[in-house]
């Protein structure tokens with residue numbers, strides 16, 4: 001048994017690694033996992049092509065990706081500019097911003113793992129143009145692009161899609177990453193994420209896959225059992241400046257990572273995926289290295305990692321697994337999706 005704490009250099013916090021707890025008796029709730037056999041079109045799905053949404057608008061018969069303004073935005077350009085002032089030390093302001101939805105494909109059942117690499121490349125181009133358009137706006141301080149995938153993370157509609165929150169503030173995790181990255185650059189002259197990449201490649205035990213310009217690994221300081229970072233090798237503060245070749249390589253690595261996720265338990269693997277990109281508030285973020293983080297909530301088939309006392313109560317993660325073992329497990333999996341290899 002080992003009791004170890006690992007420093008998370010991007011979040012500036014400790015992770016408690018107690019991998020020996022993995023096998024402790026467990027009688028917690030399990031998650032039903034029948035998200036694997038869906039039809040490719042569903043008549044009452046508000047994301048399928050040609051279908052009406054709650055707003056009354058009708059989706060076009062799109063044939064690749066489809067972007068639209070969220071019908072239930074959590075931030076809005078119509079946010080009331082005249083809020084009543086709260087008492088004393090409190091403060092408030094309008095939740096101003098833009099919320100969009102990006103459907104990955106017209107097919108209701110085609111997840112990222114099952115898209116062809118060139119289709120993923122197309123999706124990356126959409127992310128590039130969305131980021132560039134929203135980043136150019138003076139009222140937007142940050143563009144968060146993320147996908148919630150699976151019932152385990154609370155998704156009610158399985159039609160593969162991601163969301164964009166372009167906000168008048170910078171999300172906490174990004175704010176921290178941006179601050180420590182810039183400080184690291186000032187102190188050492190180096191990009192913090194490049195130091196992380198160098199450490200990961202020197203060790204190698206947590207590496208998953210790499211090609212000419214993109215790489216995937218479970219970081220030393222992972223908080224979730226199957227937490228995976230995917231990034232270009234060259235530093236770009238955001239996705240917008242990646243070359244066509246870099247986009248292609250990134251798409252190929254994303255494909256392999258998500259296929260191996262699905263192959264792990266031969267089921268559609270749930271996760272929260274977030275693009276970590278530099279804020280767009282005009283400050284200097286040359287030390288920020290764009291990367292994609294996957295935070296899968298399951299640590300065993302159908303078994304959720306519950307956030308409890310240490311995480312919710314105290315604010316630091318307790319990891320029940322060893323990142324080295326989990327990387328070995330993922331790396332050993334086939335890189336062809338199980339649905340393509342199974343009998344049918």
Ligand SMILES: [Zn+2]
Nearest residue numbers: 045048108159
């Ligand atoms: Zn659908």
Ligand SMILES: [Zn+2]
Nearest residue numbers: 010177276293
């Ligand atoms: Zn990050």
